[in-house]
Amino acid sequence: EVQLVASGGGFLQPGRSLRLSCTGYGFTFGDYPMTWVRQAPGKGLEWLGFIRTKAYGGTTEYAASVKGRFTISRDDSKSIAYLQMSSLKIEDTAVYYCSRGSGDYWGQGTLVTVSS
């Protein structure tokens, strides 16, 4: 059974950094690109970024709102995709989801709360 498990969320102050993980189970992780999406409380979905497979260079794409602050990477040996977030702002408070590239499977989300 395909499953994605997002982890690493928490409560932290503005300006701090945090790394989220998305672990894949039940499929060959390295064969799929991965996507990160977030949802602020009571708001809609915001696409954050994408990482291609190693076969396509493992390159990344980002939303303008997070480019330069957020970095997506992957470790296919561990079946994990990462979202490294730096200089966090209060407006980064959201549930962060990972999904398999085409959006067919999603993790359950992990909550990040940024507050002073």
Add this chain to the structure above:
Amino acid sequence: EIVLTQSPATLSLSPGERATLSCRASQSVSRYLAWYQQKPGQAPRLLIYDASNRAPGIPARFSGSGSGTDFTLTISSLEPEDFAVYYCQQRSNWPRTFGQGTKLEIK
């Protein structure tokens, strides 16, 4: 960045009725448009990809149509479990973008 505008923001219907949700893109996305359903406290669920292809396991009452800038998600006969928020997403250009969502509520 491509802006997706969904309408209406809220749609109030009864079970058994037909629902028609709209998504308009600020520029052509060809047929690279997907639809998602999201229920409270859950992750989004892929319903439709490439404008009209149902994802595996999605009931036949869900259908998608359109190309270019205008797209429609139709639910032919609403079941109680269909009341949720629906999002469109374009997969034509980077960055990928979502519409703001349509809330389908029970009348």
